[in-house]
Amino acid sequence: MARPRNEVRRLAILSAATHVIASQGIGAASTAVIAKGAGVSNGSLFTYFDTKTQLLNELYVELKSEMAQAATADLPPHATAREQVRHMWRHWARWATDNPAKRRVLAQLQVADEITAESHQQVAAASASIADLLERARVGGPVQDAALGFVLTLANALAEAAIDEMIRDPEHAAANADTAFEALWRVLAGAIPPTDT
Amino acid sequence: MARPRNEVRRLAILSAATHVIASQGIGAASTAVIAKGAGVSNGSLFTYFDTKTQLLNELYVELKSEMAQAATADLPPHATAREQVRHMWRHWARWATDNPAKRRVLAQLQVADEITAESHQQVAAASASIADLLERARVGGPVQDAALGFVLTLANALAEAAIDEMIRDPEHAAANADTAFEALWRVLAGAIPPTDT
Amino acid sequence: MARPRNEVRRLAILSAATHVIASQGIGAASTAVIAKGAGVSNGSLFTYFDTKTQLLNELYVELKSEMAQAATADLPPHATAREQVRHMWRHWARWATDNPAKRRVLAQLQVADEITAESHQQVAAASASIADLLERARVGGPVQDAALGFVLTLANALAEAAIDEMIRDPEHAAANADTAFEALWRVLAGAIPPTDT
């Protein structure tokens, strides 16, 4: 079954999957429900995705890539590392708060057994520019000798936790975002520069 | 008296569930497989747990409580906050690396839709001493004004990420453990004392 | 398993079965539920009744016999057939309205597949005095040449329908009882005597 040309339908299916998983949980996301949500027949879904597992994997890669892209968009090229990390962090947090459903889905897919090692690798590749930035930011800091993967995991965990809290308590979102950024930066660079917004 | 309800069997079922979920994922953990793994008949499982959901919830609470208890065992009462956090962190990490299967299960159950709000509350109660310690540790630090829940989430995410990495790369586990603790401490207290192990 | 001596328990089980079936339907009457209703252990039930089918059959015979006995109690020996039938009918209706649960159970058991032919025969034997009375009453009437079983079935159906209605609409129970008796009598004897009551 070659990939068909009607990209719109494919996206409709992925979108429906997102909404179903976000609102009802991954357990309720049967192919029938997803197809209906996409306004597509049950059987049609399988001309766009060979298996349900494949659908889930593609969704995972797509969402994670979108998030990575949002995080690193418009990075000011000549700013300091701290400025760049702060920029990234803001965009990351904005994408997350703007797309709570996608975030919820990502959280579920991240630990789902159906996601293959290959997908995780693809995601890592798509997150390369985030990795690059963190690599630069940690130079001279306390985690400079750790494995980069470890630092990435740490940073990601921190960010996820912060965003979770921001979504849960929108009123203090701004303050928490700042606090979280400072925490992230302390982990990376260990110190706080004298002045900065 | 009839055959008494056998606590050993109940634990065997929970243990079987742990092993199945850890090795095959939560999707493969049917009651049939769990029962067989426990050397128990399919029907018998349901004399120990009314529903599969209940089994999962009890397993979650049990594992998380065990972890919390391991983390806060033998806390030196008169040590500094930093010493206490370090102590907790070491025990936590040791439990996690000693029980990788339980860790994997916990990671899966934490985001499973079957886990009820009540179970999450029970877990929070069981983790009270961890919360207390972090509450003391952050005094005067950069996150002292954030919601405690937020700090807990942050610390937990950090620890989980670190332990993930330690399990993934056992050779550098010790070094990573130290790095992670320093990161955790910086998040909590913001500064590094001049001397300490 | 010989019949045990503790008749009280046996009756408690039958009574519990009656209440469960009457209120929840025969589908909800598992041996566990019946046993609990009788304040008896699950296993114990099987020392009083070899199988669930046997329990149901004994219950059926018991209830039907009780009803037949109630219907023909204190039959005035020298009264006319009409007087006797009326007497029987009144007692029958009273028993039914006084024991609505038992009635409902009887209605369910009558058509249950578990009731054996033998039980139906036993019931017929227990209803012999009703049969005798009807046999006498129909002499000279329009159904005098039909099979007696047929007449019995007819009379029973009529009575059941009437009692159903009396239970459903208690306010007009008395009037309906009279109407039903007249109907019954017309079926049996075909004519209404000039004066009576």
Place this chain on the structure above:
Amino acid sequence: MARPRNEVRRLAILSAATHVIASQGIGAASTAVIAKGAGVSNGSLFTYFDTKTQLLNELYVELKSEMAQAATADLPPHATAREQVRHMWRHWARWATDNPAKRRVLAQLQVADEITAESHQQVAAASASIADLLERARVGGPVQDAALGFVLTLANALAEAAIDEMIRDPEHAAANADTAFEALWRVLAGAIPPTDT
């Protein structure tokens, strides 16, 4: 268009259910057995009926409607009430003796707990012309002041009992049919016209 939902298959399932219930009782009528009897896969049954309960309810309504329609087919419009009731009675009896399996099923479903109040209402609506006829027939008779529901119940019980007997003893079916009709008529109208047949 996909394969269209096949009415033939739906009827095959209902028919299989009828045969199983008639010969083995409602207790033996598992969806697996019914599906196999219909030459249909287990899962397929559920594309025609959402639940087993629904299947049973539809079967009940369908059979009862068929019976009511058979009973009131070709009613001579200008005949006397007695003629019309006799006509109805004959058709009713013929349908019943021609379809003994359906009859047995109806008897079982009538008292099954799975049949909903709504189904009973639908059945009542489908039996409206029978009710109309009885309403006309009882005018001036001894049950003219009773609730119509009561009269319907009575008539139905009488008919059912008679048909039971006719099926049980086919040799005397014709004679019993006549006897039963006279009984029915006496209940309704109280008197027997001088000449007829």
Place this chain on the structure above:
DNA sequence: CATGAATGAGATTTCATTCAT
């Protein structure tokens, strides 16, 4: 004899996937 845990054969229902139309 009483108890209630143990058993395992079903029962109903869901669902990814296939395939006739």
Place this chain on the structure above:
DNA sequence: TATGAATGAAATCTCATTCAT
């Protein structure tokens, strides 16, 4: 290519009956 009916394996849970205590 789109549709949705068809499939049957699997999943959860129930229950009559047995049997260790």
